[in-house]
Amino acid sequence: MTDDLDPIRLLASAALDNEATADERAQVAASEALTAQMEAYAGLRDEIAGVDVPASARESAIAAALGVFDAIQAGTDVATDVMATDVSVSPALVAPGLAPPEFAAATLATAPVPPTAPTAPTGPSTNVVSLHARRQRQYRWVGGIAAAAVVAVVGMAVINGSRSSDDKSSSAPRTESFNSTAKASGEAEASDQATEPAPAAAAPADSDSAADGATGGQVPPTTAAAAATTAGATETTEAAAEETASDAYDPWLGVQEFNTVDEVVAYALAPGSPVAAPSLASTGTSAETTAATTQEGTDTTDAADDTSAPVTTTTSPVPPLPESSYTVCPASGMQFAPIVFVGQRALLVRNDVIRQFEIIAADTCNVLTQFPIP
Amino acid sequence: MTVSTASGSSGSDDVALVEAARRGDRSSLDQLLRRHYDRVYSVCRRVTGHDSDAADAAQEAMILIVRGLDKFDGRSSFATWVYRIATNASLDELRRKRRRPLVGLGSSSHFDGDADNDPPSEHADPDSGARIDAIGDRMLLDHALAALPEDFRVPVVLRDVGCLDYTEIAEVIGIPVGTVKSRIARGRSQLATALGPKYGHGAGNQTPPSERQTETP
Numbered sequence: 165m166t167d168d169l170d171p172i173r174l175l176a177s178a179a180l181d182n183e184a185t186a187d188e189r190a191q192v193a194a195s196e197a198l199t200a201q202m203e204a205y206a207g208l209r210d211e212i213a214g215v216d217v218p219a220s221a222r223e224s225a226i227a228a229a230l231g232v233f234d235a236i237q238a239g240t241d242v243a244t245d246v247m248a249t250d251v252s253v254s255p256a257l258v259a260p261g262l263a264p265p266e267f268a269a270a271t272l273a274t275a276p277v278p279p280t281a282p283t284a285p286t287g288p289s290t291n292v293v294s295l296h297a298r299r300q301r302q303y304r305w306v307g308g309i310a311a312a313a314v315v316a317v318v319g320m321a322v323i324n325g326s327r328s329s330d331d332k333s334s335s336a337p338r339t340e341s342f343n344s345t346a347k348a349s350g351e352a353e354a355s356d357q358a359t360e361p362a363p364a365a366a367a368p369a370d371s372d373s374a375a376d377g378a379t380g381g382q383v384p385p386t387t388a389a390a391a392a393t394t395a396g397a398t399e400t401t402e403a404a405a406e407e408t409a410s411d412a413y414d415p416w417l418g419v420q421e422f423n424t425v426d427e428v429v430a431y432a433l434a435p436g437s438p439v440a441a442p443s444l445a446s447t448g449t450s451a452e453t454t455a456a457t458t459q460e461g462t463d464t465t466d467a468a469d470d471t472s473a474p475v476t477t478t479t480s481p482v483p484p485l486p487e488s489s490y491t492v493c494p495a496s497g498m499q500f501a502p503i504v505f506v507g508q509r510a511l512l513v514r515n516d517v518i519r520q521f522e523i524i525a526a527d528t529c530n531v532l533t534q535f536p537i538p
Numbered sequence: 539m540t541v542s543t544a545s546g547s548s549g550s551d552d553v554a555l556v557e558a559a560r561r562g563d564r565s566s567l568d569q570l571l572r573r574h575y576d577r578v579y580s581v582c583r584r585v586t587g588h589d590s591d592a593a594d595a596a597q598e599a600m601i602l603i604v605r606g607l608d609k610f611d612g613r614s615s616f617a618t619w620v621y622r623i624a625t626n627a628s629l630d631e632l633r634r635k636r637r638r639p640l641v642g643l644g645s646s647s648h649f650d651g652d653a654d655n656d657p658p659s660e661h662a663d664p665d666s667g668a669r670i671d672a673i674g675d676r677m678l679l680d681h682a683l684a685a686l687p688e689d690f691r692v693p694v695v696l697r698d699v700g701c702l703d704y705t706e707i708a709e710v711i712g713i714p715v716g717t718v719k720s721r722i723a724r725g726r727s728q729l730a731t732a733l734g735p736k737y738g739h740g741a742g743n744q745t746p747p748s749e750r751q752t753e754t755p
Contacts, residue, residue: 170727173723173726173727174719174720174723176723177719177722177723177726177727178719178723181697181703181704181722182703183703183704183719204730205726205730208698208726208729208730208733209697209698211679212584212679212683212694212695212698212699212729213580213698213699215579215580215583215584215699217575217576217579217580218589218593221579221592221593221596221597222572222575222576222579224593224597225571225575225579225593225596225597225600226568226571226572226575226600228597228600228601229567229571229597229600229601229603229604230564230567230568230571230604232601232604232605233559233564233567233604234564236604236605237562237564
């Protein structure tokens with residue numbers, strides 16, 4: 165503020181706080197105005213200090229803190245990010261270089277406190293979550309709901325696809341990632357609420373035909389683990405799936421990245437490319453074809469799916485994909501594959517109408533570039 | 539429960555409790571936290587201006603205290619350390635919500651003392667009138683605090699609610715003691731102006747120039 169501070173008020177304020185010198189205190193005592201001002205400030209101070217503290221908030225906060233203490237003592241406290249972020253000094257308040265050392269120490273207290281003489285909690289058992297985690301949990305709910313919606317839509321599409329298997333025009337083969345989408349929609353996942361595939365781990369990419377298995381539904385709960393084992397994934401897949409269960413499904417997870425059009429051209433024209441064959445000609449693509457596509461296309465895209473979806477050897481057609489956000493850009497029946505093009509999420513679309521491959525920005529559906537289909 | 543301004547905890551007791559808590563004594567930690575919670579909440583309440591934000595910030599502060607207990611080195615008092623955490627938790631909470639406390643009550647011009655010129659209202663229940671007045675006073679105070687710049691609000695709150703001395707406040711905020719002194723005085727002056735003549739700063743209620751020439755003993 166730029167207003168001039170009345171020295172009377174400065175003196176009255178300091179005197180109220182016992183921060184005035186003896187001379188200043190004498191001045192205050194000798195002046196009725198100063199004394200009155202000091203008394204007025206005292207009344208103001210009392211009003212400011214008069215805060216009603218809700219008992220429920222107190223108990224909740226202390227229980228939360230003791231819960232953290234218990235976790236630290238047990239060596240299971242991992243939520244150290246709260247400390248790292250929330251005890252940062254206010255830039256607006258602190259003059260440069262004046263941060264006190266113990267505050268810096270508090271700021272740096274990000275590592276879990278080593279357990280020293282652990283003792284069993286004596287208080288009531290509390291299931292306390294930090295505010296940070298509570299906020300994160302809210303987002304997880306949103307993400308979970310969104311994921312469940314995606315799974316439901318995909319599942320419906322899969323069912324519809326299997327019902328209308330005679331109509332091959334809408335069931336052109338997709339890339340392994342999209343097949344993986346179908347896999348992820350398997351009822352087995354939906355039933356146990358593990359709605360998202362795990363991130364790419366190290367699984368071979370020969371599991372595309374799992375999509376066909378998923379179309380039939382009724383996947384035993386243990387199938388995913390068995391399939392993952394079959395595919396060479398580790399037994400930690402379920403844990404990995406749990407870790408990522410709160411994250412929204414990302415069809416671009418692990419897809420190939422290209423930085424030049426030439427690279428995309430080579431990819432599009434390669435044998436077994438997901439966009440190599442005309443749409444109509446590719447209807448009824450067998451699982452073997454899809455598997456070959458997987459092996460020759462992306463190597464790691466299905467690793468995540470292997471953790472949550474079965475690998476089968478059925479040969480039913482690849483199911484159609486739902487009209488979700490990443491399938492609205494290409495027209496119906498067009499072959500397309502998700503790619504990352506110059507760092508941007510995109511779709512490689514085979515447009516047989518104009519005889520062009522198109523690279524379309526996934527978020528805007530704008531055609532970034534195109535090149536002819538030979 | 540209303541927090542008084544009187545200091546409620548002894549520094550030496552705090553150190554003993556901290557040491558016991560570090561050794562894993564849960565009950566000592568519980569005692570330590572209970573000893574400081576009300577004041578922490580009060581600081582958070584006055585800085586954030588919201589009950590719920592204050593509860594969140596105070597809980598966050600409690601958790602941060604527990605996590606940082608091993609880092610407390612005793613060079614400052616435990617209370618100072620605690621209020622530093624509480625202050626920053628409150629400011630973080632404010633920034634997280636991206637709002638100023640008590641937005642929407644109007645400009646500070648509402649608090650220029652004109653209320654005293656309004657005709658007195660009549661209440662069927664005399665007690666309800668008093669309650670309404672009390673609520674109104676709290677709202678006025680909340681709004682006045684909210685209108686106070688953060689640089690002034692925090693020192694005033696730490697002084698009047700946390701009962702920290704200027705040196706401790708300087709340590710908490712990281713500014714010179716002289717700056718603390720002037721910020722508190724400015725803050726109080728602005729608060730008093732906003733709240734009206736009751737606090738000696740009503741409309742036009744400036745100290746007469748004659749009074750500024752204080753006598754020397």
